[in-house]
Amino acid sequence: MGKANGHSTLKELGEVITEFQDQLFRFAFFRTGSFADSQDIVQEVFIKFYQENSHLSSVKNIKFYLFKSISNACVDYHRKTRKLKFEVLDKLIQTSDLQEADALQNLIHREEYNRIEELLNELPNEQSEAISLRVLDNLSFAEIAAILDVPVTTVKSRFKYGIDKLKTKIVNSK
């Protein structure tokens, strides 16, 4: 089942998948708004990751590698589909044959992510991205800096300015 000559095995890949699949799936979902497309994106990234790396343990920072790959795949996804977040999901919810329980569960996820999306939409992209990577994807500032390819201090200031803007918005709306 595994690769020959001491190469990484599917069992090793399975361990990596177990560790990161939930985080990566959420990450993709928040960027595509589609369950099915998020699943496909994560699946393809893991397959490519396995095929391109004969020794998984030799990959310097697996987490970074995977998040960066998903991020790139999501950018490609938007380029190809030209669909905005949640438009796809809205359509999916309306037209699919989901059974009642699943439909309800999906609706809850959609509403929750919609609510957060609305809040973050008020911010410049760079700030909303820093906040969502930290809060939704639970990445450290250093990890975010690596993915965005900017200094950690820049990530921190984007995060801080974003929070300040949200604070002002909430105060003004009261």
Place this chain on the structure above:
Amino acid sequence: MDFNECKLEMVNLFDKDIDHKSLTGLLEHIQHCPDCANEYREMEKILSGLKPKTQLNAPILLKQNIIIQLSKMEEMKNSTSRTFGISSKVRKILSIAALLAVVLIITPFVVKNDAFMNGTAKAADIFITSSIEATHLIKSMIIKLKVRTISDDSFALVGTEYPMVDHTIWKSFENPVKWRVDKGDRVAAFDGNSQYLWLPKTEEGIKAGPEINFTEWLQILLNPANILSQEQKLTKERGSKLTMNEKNGLLNLTITSKARGNFINDYCKNKSIEESDNRREYTFDNVTKLLKGLKIYILDGKKETLIVEITSIEYDLKLDPSRFVINLPVGVEWKEYNQNFTSETFRNITSQRVAELFFGGMARDDWKLVGEACDFFSSTSEKARSVKNQFSGLKVIKIGEPFKSGLYPGEFVPYEIRLKTGELVKHNLAVRNDNPNKTWIVDGGY
């Protein structure tokens, strides 16, 4: 740490990897500075509002999908590069074993007909394709099963009220393909050229070409490679549900389906598998990926009745060629299956009129007329004579309004007759005219 430093560094309190020294310094300052404490609380409040209240996780089959896809890719790569030492049959089985080793991690899951479970459906597709490949390696099989039915009625008939009747299926997959299906009082066989249907109770022997389906529903078991692909198609229909799980070295595949057909009149409801709300539980061997068992339940509200159960399946046994030959008793000959119905009397009339003519003929001993609607009564066999004698001289009490039900292509005509013995018979005559001449024939129900 002073106020200005804290303002600058406070963002670090919201990092995952804050170092101990910064953390201690910030917290100590906040404890003694109401302004910073207030700002910290406000930031925390905003961030907690941004956290999703529901946790979205990856679909349960995501990992399995990936592993299965990669297993298949590796297998394909290996099978083209490896040219020594191992037969294609063994190699195929090994690859299937490898796939199933992966499937071992399966927890019960459900494939539903929706876009959300797109990846799951893909996994089922991959699994099913592999299983189909495995069945192509079989040379022969013997299946023993029990079905709730009537021993001399059609192979499609089932009913919760009927007893379990033993069936045996023999099949040789080697060229030319041959098979035999036996339920005691109804036997069908194919010798590679022609199909034969033997009904010992009525001493009818019917011969037909390979295109005729004498085995009806049981045909699905004669072609195990088709089981999964047929089920795969069915699961894509609205309302069907497929679940798979692994237990004790067996892979269990369960499909739940709704009854198909028109049930304004529910006469045919639960009379065949397709016309029932049913659950089909297939069991496959984890190593060979071949079918090991099947149970079918009819679901009627909360009640479920086991209707079909495979009790054993054996593969690749040597089968005696004589198994595929049906020997008729002395005096009985094979009759060619007749689909060319030409009776003018039974054309351009209603189904109700068909019943009137049919029973009227019996009442008057006009067996030529009766035989035009039902070929059995044209026979001069001992059994045919006995059945004619039973109906001869009957009295028609009532012919009712015809109705359609289930998937039957014809109509049912309710009737009430009194036999010359005094016995009252109430039943529904099955008649159909779905042939090129649109001629009505009596299909059963007498």
